Amino acid sequence: MADLSGDSKGMGKVFAVFGPLAFGLRYLLDRKWILAIVVISSVVSTLFRLLVPIYIGDAVTAIQKIQYSDVEYYSLLIFAVSSISGVVQFVVNYGSQYISQSYAYNLRKDVFSHLIRKKFSFFEEQTSGDLLSRSTMDIEASRNFILNTSSQLIPTLFLIIFAFVFLFTINPYFAGIFTIAVPILIYIGIVFQRKQRTHWRRIRTYYGQMNEQLQENIVGNRVVRGFSAEVQEMAKFSGTTGSYYDEYIIVARLRGKYNNLMPLVVSAAATGILLYGGYTDIIGATVVGPLVAAVNIFSLISFPVSFLGRLIVFSENARAGISRIQTVLDSDKDEDLELGEKKRVGGNLKFDHISFKREGFEILKDISFEVKAGEFVGLTGRTAAGKSTLVNLIPRFYDPVSGTISIGGTNVSKVSLALLRNSVAFVPQEINLISGTIRQNIAFGSSKGDLETIKWAARIARISDFIEALPDAYETMVGERGITLSGGQRQRVAIARALLTKPEILILDDATSSVDPETELEIFRGIRENLSGTTVITVTHRESALRFSDRVLSLNDGVLTEETPVQHIPVVPDKFRDEEGEADA
Amino acid sequence: MAYEYEQEEEKFIPMQKGSRAFGRLLKDIFSMRRESSILIGAVLTTAIAATLYPLSLAFAINSVISGNFEYLYIYATIFFLLYVVQFFSNRERTISSTVLAQSVIRSLRERAFENLQYVPVTFFGKVKTGYLISRITNDGETLSEFLTFQLPQVVSGVATVIVSISIMFYYDFNLTLYALIVIPALMGFTLSLQGKVRRNYLRTRRSIAAITGNLSENINAVRTIKSFNVEKNMEERFDGLNNTNFTANMKASLLSSLYGSSIRVIEAVGVAIVLIAGALQLKAGLASVGILVAFVVYVQEFFEPVVQLSQLYNSYQSSMVGVARIYGIIDFPRQSSTENATMPADFRDHIELRGVSFSYGEDDALRNINIKIRKGEKIGIVGHTGAGKTTLSNLIMKFYSPTEGEILLDGQNLRSISTGDYRKLIAPVLQEPFMFKGSVYDNVLFSNPGASREQIDALVKRFSLGEVFRNLPDGLKTNIGEMGRNLSEGQRQAISILRAFIRDPEILILDEPTSQIDPYSEKLIIDSLSDFLEDKTLILITHRFSMVALVDRIIVLNEGNVVEEGNFNDLLSSDGVFHHLYSIQYGNSDGF
Secondary structure, X not given: OHHHHOOOOOHHHHHHHHHHHHHHHOOOHHHHHHHHHHHHHHHHHHHHHHHHHHHHHHHHHHHHOOOHHHHHHHHHHHHHHHHHHHHHHHXXXXXXXXXXXXXXXXXXXXXXXXXXXXXXXXXXXXXXXXXXXXXXXXXXHHHHHHHHHHHHHHHHHHHHHHHHHHHHHHOHHHHHHHHHHHHHHHHHHHHHHHHHHHHHHHHHHHHHHHHHHHHHHHHOHHHHHHOOOHHHHHHHHHHHHHHHHHHHHHHHHHHHHHHHHHHHHHHHHHHHHHHHHHHHHHHHOOOOHHHHHHHHHHHHHHHHHHHHHHHHHHHHHHHHHHHHHHHHHOHHHEOOOOOOEOXXXXXXXXXXXXXXXXXXXXXXXXXXXXXXXXXXXXXXXXXXXXXXXXHHOOOOOOOOOEEEEEEOOEEHHHEOHHHHHHHEEEEOOOOXXXXXXXXXXXXXXXXXXXHHHHHHHHHHOOOHHHHHHOOOHHHOEEOHHHOOOOHHHHHHHHHHHXXXXXXXXXXXXXXXXXXXXXXXXXXXHHHHHHXXXXXXXXXXXXXXXXXXXXXXXXXXXXXXXXXXXXXXXXXXXXXXXXXXXXXXX | OOOHHHHHHHHHOOOOOHHHHHHXXXXXXXXXXXXXXXXXXXXXXXXXXXXXXXXXXXXXXXXXXXXXXXXXHXXXXXXXXXXXXXXXXXXXXXXXXXXXXXXXXXXXXHHHHHHHOOOOOOHHHHOOHHHHHHHHOHHHHHHHHXXXXXXXXXXXXXXXXXXXXXXXXXXXXXXXXXXXXXXXXXXXXXXXXXXXXXXXXXXXXXXXXXXXXXXXXXXXXXXXXXXXXXXXXXXXXXXXXXXXXXXXXXXXXXXXXXXXXXXXXXXXXXXXXXXXXXXXXXXXXXXOHHHHHHHHHHHHHHHHHHHHHHHHHHHHHHXXXXXXXXXXXHHOOOOHHHHOOOEOOOOOOEEEEEXXXXXOXXXXXXXXXXXXEEOOOEEEEEEOOOOOHXXXXXXXXXXXXXXXXXXXXXXXXXXHEOXXXXXXXXXXXXXXXXXXXXXXXXXXXOOOOOOOHHHHHHHHHHOOOXXXXXXXXXXXXXXXXXXXXXXXXXXXXXXXXHHHHOOOXXXXXXXXXXXXXXXXXXXXXHHHHHHXXXXXXXXXXXXXXXXXXXXXXXXXXXXXEEEEEEOHHHHHHOOOHHHHHHHHHXXXXXXX
């Protein structure tokens, strides 16, 4: 990453503009040949392009000398070299697009595979809106730079080099005048680049924030409306768009100044050549052709040079984007799904002196317990006692600070995550349905996607009646996040999804909270009957669920105790306590 | 197949034609009088200066040929000064065009955001979040390049062409005609490609929107994906979209690259024609060498704007598609009831649901519901999952309007009452409490920004919620993460409760407010509630019975119908749905 910092001394500054390119090359290793072809093509194209002013100069000389047949000859030559330059330019343009799109394709793929393998803790620090902008607009910003580097920057640099060579062949003094201009151009470029750097970083951050706020506002639209907080939300969003706007304007002011200085420097050199060349031509009474050619060369490079400033803008934008993408690409929070023993684990679950801390706060203290295969265990305890944390440790969404968890005698940290999570089905509190049909949603985690098995799982989850009553039954589309289903229905689809994998261990992390107690018990009974070998751990506060369990574990202040279901006293409204007996009767 | 959703979305959110959208955009731009006049002034100055410089070059060269030092110095100085003028005019142009572009983009984004606050709730069920975000952020961004660079450049290019053609005609009529021979060919060629170009750009936009949508979904569902170990499947899906996008872009690029090359060839033809024709003119003694050189420069300069124009066309297409997509959100009709609902909300006596039915599409979720709730009354709504309890609360919250029947506030139809005003009377505790990133305090204050932290602390104490938050490292100042992910569901519910209570509302709607809170904490909350609820109207939705002590009257829903109604004792002694539900929760499970 050092090559990206751009703060290295001396020549490093000049090449800082290429910083994002060094990053880009990593994703273009398999496109080396195309890259080479594009560079060679841009050499050829610029060479032929610069021949045009030379031949124009020659034609003018011929006209001045009244050699008209030569004029026709040079006109044909101009046509020929322009055409060649044009055709070769096609390779440059198309090739550049190919390179930049390949880069974006490969980078996106890499970002996606990193993103999806990040540990849970990564997502606790990041927001999805911001991650989305990192994986879309930030990639786009760097792609744009790669495209412009290959289609504009490289040809422009060759154009400057060849312009120098051609000027030298026309008249060494012309080249001398040009030589003064180049360092000034470079200096302007460096200052420009430095001054806008921090602003681009902020622009990209505000952009991410915009995504973030949109995401929250859209997903939380009911809360916003429910509390009529619309105006408040608009003010918040407006604050971000305002900061974004301000940064853009600062960059525009810088660009207005520095970017336009560049063609001014080029024109100063052209004026110098015009004055010097004109003067010597008059003194020597020579033909004006070479002078015309020289000035024409300048008018040819003046536009690409004015574009250099924008390339610097693109480069800074890309640099800011890449440093944000890097957060996703850094693999220290990645999980390796394949590492470890490749075996399905089953049998009894054992926690051996497990402790877990978050931000220095001890959530689980030296927890030890064992659950036999096929047992149905209720886990209860006060809100925020650490119940979710405890069950999250089983499929290794988090790793304990100390102690070991083993399933069927195998330490879970020795098993590959892919297989561990195949054996352990986890239904989380927060249910995400993907957009698609109900069938696709149930079949989500399993290759056993045949309709019969899906129906079987849906039946146990007590959602089949509901689904089958829908006009499209299992082919009914559910909206993003399953918005069209009620909370309880969504939970049951998620349970069906988990059952389909026929897991060794099923963890229900308060996964039936929106299902009424009667249906909940029916689901539990169904699991009991159909998946008798499966160990079930259900996190719940519900009396009826605890009473159904074989064993009840209670977690309080990070300490686990075993309870018997009988010890639980139903919480019945005080004022009706008298009637309790009657109700039971 | 690949774009099924996209097409559906485009149908759902109608899109204006590009030209329409462009017209509207121009109106927005010109409404900023000062900036737009500076921009036009700067663009025209640049164009004129740019056209005059080949002429000063021509005169300088003619003075070299004629051996006149003085004229050489004068014209060379003018040559340079014209560039200095361009420096200043371009600087103004850069700044004013950015101000215009960014102001327009900002206002588009804010207007879209604003309208999102008022579209019907059902809107969010139809449109994917990722796509919606992409419309407001990414589509806005495509406009930036177009408005900042391309549009001013083309205006300046067109001005340059017009001024230079006038100058050319002035100096040499015949040679100008020769120089213009290629222009029709150029125009015809450019126009013939437009249709294809547009289709290509639509395809690339859709494919990138599909990528954004997919990414958004995956990021949001990442926990589920991990739980089910389907990372690989998701990668394959994404790769498919990524590939489609690549192909679409390459296809679009093929056409634009071919176009660029063809332009170069046409340009060469133009220059050659001018040279040959110029030579003939010179032979006839009709032109000077300097003018001929100027003409060659002019012909070359024609092509720059034309090439830009073609790029502009691409950019115009993609930007207008983008703008039309943002306008689609801005124009989306707001929830009908917010439009002409202006009656102030004043709750004096009762809320009544009269013959209310509601359906989300096919079947009725609620059928012919008649309930009258007096001010200060506390009612409970119970029933099985899917009985329609939450739908009922959504209707009372005015998230939806009944398909049949009406809801009346003191006899006044809810449709005609100002939604904002009405919702100020109510505080809901929704089934799925949504959390914003920020601290616990921030999240509670969200519903009542005027409240103080001390008030929150007092509420926490009053409802004994301190215990629930005891594991937070920074207490109520702890950052709870996006969507409150760093909290447990129970803690989120506690925040949701605080959020409603801090508003001290007249009507409280509690939808399973304590389903994830442990019975002990729940009991503490309930104990303090009766006091808090004094004089307040309560609508409590639950299938848990721990809270029914708070209510005066219970309404039992079953499959969208009211099946039982009465107080706790009445319902328990009758052998109905309520009795059944109760005995499952508190009876003996041996019975099953």
